[in-house]
Amino acid sequence: MKFLLSFYGSRGDVEPGVAVGRELVRRGHDVKMAVSPNLVDFAESHGFAAVSFGPDAGKWQDLHRDFMMLIFRSFWRIPDLIRLGRENWRMYGQFWEEANATLLSLADEADLVVADAGFDQPVANVAEYYNIPLATLHTSPLRAHEELVSTQSSPLIRAATSFSKWLGERLEKTFWDRQRSELGLPKTTSPSVRRVSEHGSLEIQAYDAALFPALEAKLAASDAERPMVGALTVEAPAEADEEVLSWIAAGTPPIFFGFGSMPVESPVDTLAMIADACTQLGERALICSAATDFGDEHRDFDRVKVVGSLNFAAVFPACRAVVHHGGTGTTAAGLRAGVPTLILSTWLDQTLWGAQVKQLNVGTTRRLSTTTQESLVADLRTILAPDYVARAREFAGRMTKPAESAANAADLVEKFAQVHRVG
Numbered sequence: 001m002k003f004l005l006s007f008y009g010s011r012g013d014v015e016p017g018v019a020v021g022r023e024l025v026r027r028g029h030d031v032k033m034a035v036s037p038n039l040v041d042f043a044e045s046h047g048f049a050a051v052s053f054g055p056d057a058g059k060w061q062d063l064h065r066d067f068m069m070l071i072f073r074s075f076w077r078i079p080d081l082i083r084l085g086r087e088n089w090r091m092y093g094q095f096w097e098e099a100n101a102t103l104l105s106l107a108d109e110a111d112l113v114v115a116d117a118g119f120d121q122p123v124a125n126v127a128e129y130y131n132i133p134l135a136t137l138h139t140s141p142l143r144a145h146e147e148l149v150s151t152q153s154s155p156l157i158r159a160a161t162s163f164s165k166w167l168g169e170r171l172e173k174t175f176w177d178r179q180r181s182e183l184g185l186p187k188t189t190s191p192s193v194r195r196v197s198e199h200g201s202l203e204i205q206a207y208d209a210a211l212f213p214a215l216e217a218k219l220a221a222s223d224a225e226r227p228m229v230g231a232l233t234v235e236a237p238a239e240a241d242e243e244v245l246s247w248i249a250a251g252t253p254p255i256f257f258g259f260g261s262m263p264v265e266s267p268v269d270t271l272a273m274i275a276d277a278c279t280q281l282g283e284r285a286l287i288c289s290a291a292t293d294f295g296d297e298h299r300d301f302d303r304v305k306v307v308g309s310l311n312f313a314a315v316f317p318a319c320r321a322v323v324h325h326g327g328t329g330t331t332a333a334g335l336r337a338g339v340p341t342l343i344l345s346t347w348l349d350q351t352l353w354g355a356q357v358k359q360l361n362v363g364t365t366r367r368l369s370t371t372t373q374e375s376l377v378a379d380l381r382t383i384l385a386p387d388y389v390a391r392a393r394e395f396a397g398r399m400t401k402p403a404e405s406a407a408n409a410a411d412l413v414e415k416f417a418q419v420h421r422v423g
Contacts, residue, residue, distance in 0.1 A: 001417055004110040005033040006103060007137075008095065008119040009057050010261035012327040014039045016137055016206050016232035017116060020413065022046045023406040027414075032110075034102050046234060053102040054095040058291065061262060063088055096122050096175040100182070107132060112417035117143055117203075121172055122179055124199060129183045133420035135202040135413050137232075139328040140349045141215060202416045204409055206232045207328065208335075210398035211356050229408035230400030231332030235313040244286065247305055248318045251284055254305070255380065256315070256322040258288035260330065262346055264368070267294045275301040277376040281384075286319065313337070313402070321383050325368065326350030335362065338396030340383035344368040362392045 316337035341363030354365025
């Protein structure tokens with residue numbers, strides 16, 4: 001069969017799709033992938049053809065971060081807000097236009113289209129135009145299971161979820177209506193997100209049931225349309241893995257620190273905070289810089305090693321604890337490794353993962369913006385306590401293995417494509 005996978009955003013957004021695509025290729029299917037321009041090489045390195053669409057996701061993410069920081073910290077800088085808002089809108093329009101054009105050229109012979117739930121609206125219209133079944137991949141329950149979030153989350157998460165939904169619907173409506181008009185599709189009155197669900201798409205929940213016991217029970221009882229398959233990651237080796245594992249073996253197990261594809265606001269201050277906290281605790285620090293440029297400042301700190309990228313599956317089990325931004329894949333890798341977690345969140349979905357980690361007593365959380373050296377020391381002392389270490393080790397046994405998650409997702413899309421196959 002022929003599958004088209006459309007995944008836009010950071011590596012954390014695209015990697016789940018790559019994991020599914022790689023498994024489908026292994027099974028002998030024809031797989032094409034449309035991804036963010038900065039991640040074409042990453043997708044192709046896993047065995048299938050990839051094309052780009054939309055603006056550079058990293059640059060758009062930086063712009064959006066700056067815009068949101070102005071809103072919450074310097075809202076009186078009106079000219080800057082207008083400038084960033086216009087550029088943000090321009091990039092959003094570019095995403096919709098290029099998604100429509102790219103997917104129209106790729107989807108006409110596909111048996112099924114798979115899209116990530118964060119950027120699936122233009123994909124859904126193309127799938128409807130060609131009468132092709134659609135599968136959406138959700139890396140958190142924020143959209144498919146809002147009722148769970150509303151009952152188990154803090155007032156802050158509930159308010160942010162409601163605001164995000166309200167704003168998203170209004171931003172999307174202009175482009176949604178325009179694309180449907182260009183494709184000759186009938187107008188719709190329901191929000192685009194709801195329309196995707198109403199269209200009868202398969203909504204794969206790509207996170208672990210163990211993290212949401214109440215949701216697991218609900219799904220087991222009645223909700224077969226939104227199956228949970230476990231977190232999807234590719235566990236690709238990185239160039240620095242061997243060097244890092246040798247460094248770890250030469251001393252005491254370190255604490256891992258990483259902040260994903262969103263650069264921290266002040267690399268120098270963040271590095272100093274980490275180094276000072278670990279010195280106070282007598283720990284070593286392993287920092288994965290990813291999108292953050294720490295320069296050469298780390299050479300001034302003993303007991304600190306900074307690398308660009310790592311295979312978390314290989315390195316995390318050798319660490320004492322993991323401290324990170326709360327991305328879906330990083331959270332799953334830490335829990336699978338059986339080490340306690342500290343999530344320093346910057347976005348809504350990361351706040352949700354932090355809340356779950358804390359509720360399960362395998363770690364704790366706070367916002368990165370409120371983190372200080374004193375709070376970091378206190379949080380690390382909390383999660384390094386023997387009871388947290390023991391619970392994290394036990395919890396790892398309840399997580400699905402990466403290969404099992406990919407196989408689960410591939411089984412579902414194969415079956416869905418066969419049942420809904422046209423012609």
